[in-house]
Amino acid sequence: MPLSQLSPTQKRKPRPKEGNTYDLIILGSGIAGLAAARLAEKDNKSVLVVDKGRRLGGRVSTRRKNGFLFNHGAQFVTAKGNEFAALLADARKAGILKDWRIDPAKTVQIGTQSMSDLPQFMARGLEIRQQIEVTRIAHIGPNIGFFSDAGLIACGRQAIVSAPAPQTAHMLANIYPDLAATAELAKYDPCWTIMLGLEADIEPFGQSQDQFFPIRNEAAGISLAVPEPLRFVYQPDLIPPTPSALTIQASGKWSQQYRDEDRQTVIAQLCTIWEKISGQPLPTILDASAHRWLYAKVTEVANENTPPYSDDKKMAIAGDWLRGPRVEQAFDSGTAAYRTLC
Ligand SMILES: Cc1cc2nc3c(=O)[nH]c(=O)nc-3n(C[C@H](O)[C@H](O)[C@H](O)COP(=O)(O)OP(=O)(O)OC[C@H]3O[C@@H](n4cnc5c(N)ncnc54)[C@H](O)[C@@H]3O)c2cc1C
Missing domain, CATH: 3.50.50.60 (FAD/NAD(P)-binding domain)
Structure with missing residues (x-):
């Protein structure tokens, strides 16, 4: 059988x-x-x-440090094909995944608690x-x-x-x-990711709480900056597993340019860019670290004609x-x- x-x-x-x-x-x-x-x-x-x-x-990865939680690799998943969609549906049924509105027009899927829930x-x-x-x-x-x-x-x-x-x-x-x-x-682009543990939550800047989305501004050097509690904003009944943590991922171009820069400089630069875009100062930083993904995002796939x-x-x-x-x-x-x- x-x-x-x-x-x-x-x-x-x-x-x-x-x-x-x-x-x-x-x-x-x-x-x-x-x-x-x-x-x-x-x-x-x-x-x-x-x-x-x-x-x-x-690279689907979550880091916990000094009581803070950072999703410092893949930020969300989406499915176009049936087989991956079926896996995500099974994971949702098991309570592993949930929806997340990443901008007014786009809903994606994320781990219920963290991105490492999926692997x-x-x-x-x-x-x-x-x-x-x-x-x-x-x-x-x-x-x-x-x-x-x-x-x-x-x-x-x-x-x-x-x-x-x-x-x-x-x-x-x-x-x-x-x-x-x-x-x-x-071929790949690298990705500098910084992880900031903050003393206070980031307030929605110029937006209401239910219209508060991560920053995505490739031209300014940030591919995605996520206040981690934002992943729980539509679930007021669920206590975020992290106090005020902010994960900032630099764009591929910015990460190439600063590829060999030291961590402290990268942290300082990305904080400055974030403050400029959001128009507000960051709360006091209690904990700051940086991770350089050397092989982060594929820019050229290997020749598909070769078996x-x-x-x-x-x-x-x-x-x-x-x-x-x-x-x-x-x-x-x-x-x-x-x-x-x-
Ligand atoms: C910062 C960042 C943000 C991203 N955001 C998104 C996103 O939002 N949505 C999305 O869909 N994708 C995103 N991606 C891309 C996505 O994470 C990857 O496409 C995917 O996770 C790659 O999976 P993989 O199994 O091919 O490789 P990997 O996840 O890299 O797995 C390869 C594994 O091989 C292991 N390994 C390597 N060498 C050895 C060795 N010698 N011995 C033993 N083990 C070894 C490594 O430890 C690793 O665990 C992002 C990637 C990064 C880095």
């Missing part, structure tokens, strides 16, 4: 790994890697996801090892071995690498040079850099990578 016709209680357990060998190993617990892993798990394959970050989700939802039931940096990938007999500096992590009969393009290119240069060459074609998998059908590549600069495109690349292999 096909799996899809089995009820959840009838579903077989995933095939156990044999020793340290999995059916599939995935490098990267970002949205692309998680999308592929979910399909493998549905097909009852033994699958391991390995990621060097402290938390899963890659955590996608990761349910998966075997994921965080804080392990893969430093080498090599053939071991018919399998593919993933290594850290401490030695062999595990082997996969097949594998997917979903790191940002430059890291994928570096990792696959020796073992699958064609895939590495494809990865070298992608994103190896001739021996053991290795596939995935990531937003194969499709476009949004979370949905990372998701689509992950599902496509899995389907080309399996």
Whole structure:
């Protein structure tokens, strides 16, 4: 009987790994890697996801610091295709996502508490090892071995690498040079993000509370500046999990220009721009930090005419850099990578 016709209680357990060998190993617990892993798990394959970050989700990320919460990676998600829309619908049903009016004309979806709610939802039931940096990938007999500096992590009969393009290119240069060459074609803008913990809330500037939207002013250097409590403005019954936090993300052009600037200068500059646009001084800053996303938003995707998998059908590549600069495109690349292999 096909799996899809089995009820959840009838579903077989995933095939156990044999020793340290999995059916599939995935490098990267970002949205692309998680999308592929979910399909493998549905097909009852033994699958391991390995990621060097402290938390899963890659660039869909939330940072907590000194009592403040900052969504410092992707700010929201939108769905154009059916498969990602179905995932978002499931997440909404589970109370993970909600609507957010980002400007008078646009409603998007965000995590009910934070953006990292979505990758955590996608990761349910998966075997994921965080804080392990893969430093080498090599053939071991018919399998593919993933290594850290401490030695062999595990082997996969097949594998997917979903790191940002430059890291994928570096990792696959020796073992699958064609895939590495494809990865070298992608280009990104960096994104400077500053996170400010404030003494008081930011008041709506020249607007009423229900017409208070984040600043989006690429020409001035800010792609999005979100007072984090604004994500809860239509839910007065819900207490924001963060006191007055402000996350400011610089535009791609500004981030390129200030790419190698020190953090203090970046913080000072972006605060000045924010005050100029909003026309009001920032409340007292209790905590300030900056994060530079070196590979933030894809500006040129890798050549779509090159197959994103190896001739021996053991290795596939995935990531937003194969499709476009949004979370949905990372998701689509992950599902496509899995389907080309399996
Ligand atoms: C500041 C910012 C704002 C954004 N805003 C939006 C938005 O509002 N809406 C939207 O749709 N998109 C937005 N994006 C884009 C979106 O976040 C990405 O397109 C998407 O999350 C990419 O997913 P991914 O799985 O392809 O890559 P990633 O999320 O980058 O995942 C790759 C993973 O690989 C891991 N990795 C890399 N090298 C190794 C290694 N050697 N060993 C182990 N692990 C490794 C990394 O730790 C990472 O977790 C934004 C991005 C940024 C940076």
